[in-house]
Amino acid sequence: MKKFVVRFALFFTIIAAGSVFLAACQTARSVYDSTREAFGMQKRDIMIGEVKDARHSLEEVKGQFQSAMDTFNNVLHSQEGKLEEKYKTLKSENEKTEKKTGNIQKSIDSVLRVSESMFAEWEAELNQYYSENLRSGSEQRMQEAKSQNNRLISAMTLANEKAGPVLAAFSDLVLFSRHNLNSETAESLTIELDAAADKVASFSQEIDAAMSEADALLLLLAGSEPASKPE
Known part of the structure; x- marks a missing residue:
């Protein structure tokens, strides 16, 4: 019973610590944004910077x-090198890929955070207009930017989801390479590599789509009309 209580308390301690850490990160980001504004950067300029970074x-x-x-193909198709060396090379490459993938979610969070602040300010300013014509024009531009921002977030989210199957395929290949590289497994290995390549191609298409949405949002924020999209 005592062990259960200790584990229960430890669990909630970890949860609480995690919550404090996340809150601290959010506070740090807010302070950073406020500092940039204090030095004369407009929210729109900050948003443009975040979208470019994304x-x-x-x-x-x-x-x-x-x-x-490319590394997986070269290493797994090569007849040279020791098994352990191949495993370490693939493991290192997989870890680099996993780490880099985390930047997608960071970009999503950053764009969401800054866009929320920018649109809140933009909407509040609509009530300050005397000219209905100018107010209406600004509101229309804001709605266009909001819609495009939502498309960017959706595209990045989809790309992030597509990364999962690729990382799973890479992890399987790393695990397989530790003990199973021989002539008897060459055929099954080729099948798995081809499947992984298809997943990478699909992921790359989603990344390209997300980058196109980012370009369209940057054009809007810069005051230019984006090219019309096909229905």
Whole structure:
């Protein structure tokens, strides 16, 4: 009974510590945003910076997945090198890919945080207009930006979800490489590599779609009309 109580208390201590950590991170981000505003950066400029950063992160993640796929193909198809060396190479590449993938969720969180602040300010300013014509124009632009921002978030979220199956495939290949690389397993290995390559291609398409949505939002925020999208 005492052990149960101790474990129960430890569990809630960990949960509480995690909550405090997340709250501290959110506070730090808010302070950072406030500091940028204090130095004269407008919320729109901060938002543009966040979207550019998100796009750059997406491009880096895509490059890492393609690089990892190349590494897996080269190592697993090679007849040279020791088994342990191959395993360590693939394990390292997989860990790099997993770490880089985490940047997608970070980008989603950052864009959501800053966009919420920007749109709140934008909406509040609508009540300050004397001209109905100008107010209406600003509101229309805000709604367009909101819609495009939602499309970007949805596209990044979908890309993040598509990363899961690729990481699972890479993890399986790493595990397999530790003890099972021989001529008898070559055929099944080729099948798995081809399947992983298909998953990477699908993931890359979602990343490209998310980057296109980021470009469209940047055009809107910069005051330019994005190209019309096909229905």
